Amino acid sequence: MYRISYKAFKFEAKDALLYRIDPRAKLFVALYSMTISIITFDLTTLILLTIYLMIYISLLGKILRKIMRNLLVLTPLIIIIFLANYLVTFNIITSLVPAVKLITLVLSMNIFFLTTSPDDFSLTLEKLGVPLTITLAFSLSLRFIIVLSKQLNEITEAQLSRGYTLDRGGLIQRIKNFIPILVPMIVLSIKRSIDIAETLEVRGFRTDVKHTPYHDLKTTRRDVVFTLSSIVSITIFYYPLQDILSLFIPL
Amino acid sequence: MIEFRNVWFKYDEEGDFILRNINLTIKRGEVISILGDNGSGKTTLIKHMNGLLKPTKGDVYVDGENTRDKPISELSRKVAIVFQYPEKMFFSPSVEEELKATLKNFGLEGEELNNRLEEILEEFRLVDLRDRTPFSLSGGEQRRLSIAIALSWDPDYVILDEPTTGLDGYSRRDLTKTIEKVLAKNKTVVIVTHDLEYLFEFAPRVILLSRGAIVFQGSFKELLENEDVIMRNGLESPKISMLMKVVRRDGGGCGMRYSELLSVIIERLGCSEDV
Ligand SMILES: Nc1ncnc2c1ncn2[C@@H]1O[C@H](COP(=O)(O)OP(=O)(O)OP(=O)(O)O)[C@@H](O)[C@H]1O
Numbered sequence A: 001m002y003r004i005s006y007k008a009f010k011f012e013a014k015d016a017l018l019y020r021i022d023p024r025a026k027l028f029v030a031l032y033s034m035t036i037s038i039i040t041f042d043l044t045t046l047i048l049l050t051i052y053l054m055i056y057i058s059l060l061g062k063i064l065r066k067i068m069r070n071l072l073v074l075t076p077l078i079i080i081i082f083l084a085n086y087l088v089t090f091n092i093i094t095s096l097v098p099a100v101k102l103i104t105l106v107l108s109m110n111i112f113f114l115t116t117s118p119d120d121f122s123l124t125l126e127k128l129g130v131p132l133t134i135t136l137a138f139s140l141s142l143r144f145i146i147v148l149s150k151q152l153n154e155i156t157e158a159q160l161s162r163g164y165t166l167d168r169g170g171l172i173q174r175i176k177n178f179i180p181i182l183v184p185m186i187v188l189s190i191k192r193s194i195d196i197a198e199t200l201e202v203r204g205f206r207t208d209v210k211h212t213p214y215h216d217l218k219t220t221r222r223d224v225v226f227t228l229s230s231i232v233s234i235t236i237f238y239y240p241l242q243d244i245l246s247l248f249i250p251l
Numbered sequence B: 001m002i003e004f005r006n007v008w009f010k011y012d013e014e015g016d017f018i019l020r021n022i023n024l025t026i027k028r029g030e031v032i033s034i035l036g037d038n039g040s041g042k043t044t045l046i047k048h049m050n051g052l053l054k055p056t057k058g059d060v061y062v063d064g065e066n067t068r069d070k071p072i073s074e075l076s077r078k079v080a081i082v083f084q085y086p087e088k089m090f091f092s093p094s095v096e097e098e099l100k101a102t103l104k105n106f107g108l109e110g111e112e113l114n115n116r117l118e119e120i121l122e123e124f125r126l127v128d129l130r131d132r133t134p135f136s137l138s139g140g141e142q143r144r145l146s147i148a149i150a151l152s153w154d155p156d157y158v159i160l161d162e163p164t165t166g167l168d169g170y171s172r173r174d175l176t177k178t179i180e181k182v183l184a185k186n187k188t189v190v191i192v193t194h195d196l197e198y199l200f201e202f203a204p205r206v207i208l209l210s211r212g213a214i215v216f217q218g219s220f221k222e223l224l225e226n227e228d229v230i231m232r233n234g235l236e237s238p239k240i241s242m243l244m245k246v247v248r249r250d251g252g253g254c255g256m257r258y259s260e261l262l263s264v265i266i267e268r269l270g271c272s273e274d275v
């Protein structure tokens, strides 16, 4: 099928706690969880952490299905990582560690990425001191992934409807076959960016003055409770930490 | 004949059905209009006619052949669709090249191709524009070019998705003439539109969609008589239909086309045709 799904990129707010939490809190928890995944080398811990994160995400975010789909796409990579390590170490356990680590990393990242709208995303960056021109470019391009894939579908449909076929001819011809898709893609994208620039200008958008976000981020007590309990619960799974600590601090 | 048999369709597995139990037959040589408010599924419906979309449940047949069994390239030879935003399909440096590319897609070559090209340029008043890049044309000109492209390989069914939006008077009349020419060759024209006013040119059979289901099917006349169906489905009752009502109320037997109405009024007023 020629159709690509843009649903994977589409942000859909669900009725779940994670969507209502201050994105900065989510980002912090996600980064913490990623750090834990990176510094853990114990397979049992990693597997337990994976299971915990899955439960955590499905209860608080209702996004397990989406993440599973993302993981499915990553399966080949996970297998390659495992095999590459196995060929070097000939040890199944140590080769599984980096593979499972990738899974926990993806799970951790998605605590933030899958539950934060492009707007909140750029707002978070802005609050962290990233310049407005960069955050704007960032949120626009995030948003346009969907627009672009939609556009790609529409262009392909229009071309197919006038007798165009992709799989025709030799190598050179096959490369040429992409022109009817590529040219409209580029032309429309340039046109769109001019439109956006004009729209921003017409609406008095400036980057040289401090801008006030339409809806601001607010940290509430709920966010604090969320952050603390997430950090504590993730740390509990990281019990080998105690082992490391005991090396330095004689108990 | 294009036939929809119990067609259900959804884009995503998890999503709602966008088309619900569509049963529809479109005959050779007829003009038919598909109406419905925004998001009712009109574009989705027509994309089934050349196999761009396949039904989730049910089947679509084009001249007796199931669209599941035929590649799009073969179906589109018979069924041409002109989409809402024609600028999405241009990729050539000139209008002429754009037309040539399509004719090549359908296997035309050499002299045959050139003859056909000249014919089309002439017919669609594109001769003066032949060296312009398609992107620099006005919206109306782009539409004209895209219709020219769709008719260039002489398909049996021509499907137009909202062909009148953004067209000026000239281009509308051009469009009408083009459609009439296509119909004269015993071909089928499907017009997707919100523009009831425009349909007076043809008084087609109408299909009214609402949230993916056919809620009304009948002649244009029957539709206009059902004022509440019109109002309920986001359409606008044409001013001229009021006039028709008045004419008909006091015994004027007349059809639904402008030309027919006009002749009744002229007769009634007792004046000559060249007022
Ligand atoms: N590629 C797609 N993926 C998912 N949903 C889609 C897609 N295209 C259309 N839809 C949805 O299907 C429904 C019907 O859309 P469709 O474009 O067929 O409506 P329409 O009757 O042509 O509307 P309009 O009058 O605005 O052109 C809408 O709810 C739309 O959001």
Ligand SMILES: [Mg+2]
Binding pocket: B042, B043, B044, B084, B161
């Ligand atoms: Mg449409």
